[in-house]
Amino acid sequence: EYTNFEDKPTFAEVEVIADRFIDLYTLGQIDEVKVAYMKFITAARQEAVVETLLPLSSLSVATRKPAAQQGAD
Numbered sequence: 001e002y003t004n005f006e007d008k009p010t011f012a013e014v015e016v017i018a019d020r021f022i023d024l025y026t027l028g029q030i031d032e033v034k035v036a037y038m039k040f041i042t043a044a045r046q047e048a049v050v051e052t053l054l055p056l057s058s059l060s061v062a063t064r065k066p067a068a069q070q071g072a073d
Contacts, residue, residue, distance in 0.1 A: 025054045 002017055024030045033054040038046040 021054065 005013070021030070021033045025033060032052060034050055034052050036048070036050045039049045041047055
C-alpha cells in the first residue's frame with residue numbers, strides 16, 4: 001500500500017514503486033497490478049477508479065495488424 005502522494009508525483013517516486021511491481025510480475029510472484037484512486041470531478045464530487053496496470057491487455061490489441069494487412073506478408 002502506498003499513500004500520501006502529491007497530485008503529480010515525480011518520476012523518481014513512481015519509478016521505485018513501478019520497478020518493484022514489474023519485477024514481482026515478471027518473476028510470477030503476482031498475477032496483476034491494479035491502482036485505486038479518487039478522481040476529482042468537482043469539490044463536491046469525486047469518483048472511485050480502479051485501473052489494471054499489469055498485465056498490459058491493450059498492448060496485444062495495439063500490436064495486431066489490421067485485417068487488410070494480415071495477408072500482405
